[in-house]
Amino acid sequence: MTESVAPELDEARVVVLAGGLSYERDVSLRSGRRITDALTRVGVAAELRDVDxxxxxxxxxxxxxxxVFALHGHIGEDGSLRSVLDLIGVPYVGPDAAAARRAWDKPAAKAVLAAAGIPTPEWITLPRDMFTDLGAGPLLERIADRWGLPLAVKPASGGSGLGVHLVRRTADLPAAMIGCFAYGDEALVERFAPGVDVxxxxxxxxxGPITLPAVEIAPNSGDYDYAARYNPGATTWHVPARLDEAVAEEVRRTALAAYHALGLGDLSRIDxxxxxxxxxxxxxxxxxPGMTETSLFPMxxxxxxLDVGVMLAGLVRRVLHRRVA
Structure with missing residues (x-):
């Protein structure tokens, strides 16, 4: 029997998946182009492929x-496409299907974190049907009475800040919920935790896993929504974050604990x-993680x-050797 040998990087063919039909298509294509360019620049034969x-x-x-996944949105992040790739024997960079599913489902991920003793803001998940069947007003008033204002309202899955609202007045809660439901059938209402976003x-x-310097996020006005993420000049980022050394180390340890608790691998971002x-x-x-010109991970x-292309090439090399191990 001939032993399988991992192809060298300069002989390997890499497909970067991006696009698709999610709300994050534009961001995904921007990430995909930058990943493809970065890999090509360091000598890896990479091609960008839309998902259809x-x-x-x-x-x-x-x-x-x-x-390599640059596919933001459900099939790129919820584990479903990874399961298909496993089925047809195509290896990929990133966590496996089960871990991706855990991270994609924010309430499920928070439950895993809480069970592991990792601090996460208190939350409640409200499906669209419950929101309508139980009556929006009384339900939201009870949540506001319990946790106070402001409250964070976000889709139970998804990214790029789409459908995310910081609600400072009880009267604004119903509109925030409706805006959230435009991106999914479940809303995550979270007790607001003031502090520095990293x-x-x-x-x-x-x-083993390597933690990169924490990125501090400081929107120049308003909240860190879709516009603040992807419009140059809308947000100021500090890398590394302006944290005391002891606090920065605690942030690093907490992020790494979350990474392990969720079973992640290759590359991930913990907020x-x-x-x-x-x-x-x-x-x-x-x-x-996003790889656009304003994304946090490449920063x-x-x-x-490090060089983004060299880092990605190293992850591809790991996949090639993992395949034949």
């Missing part, structure tokens, strides 16, 4: 050596809030003195 009904037949007919990227290294007092709290995890990679 011809994808699976093409992958079966001409399997790439590895897939994001910690984590990548796999030869000796946290750092209050004035008390431990950092994990807000959510992202298994397909952290560069702040660590």
């Amino acid at each position: 009904d011809s994808l699976i037949p093409s992958l079966v007919a001409d399997p790439p050596d590895a897939v 994001a910690v990227g984590i990548v796999s290294g030869p000796e 946290l809030i750092v209050p004035e007092s008390g431990p950092p709290q994990v807000l959510e995890a992202n298994v397909v 952290a990679v560069e702040a660590a003195g």
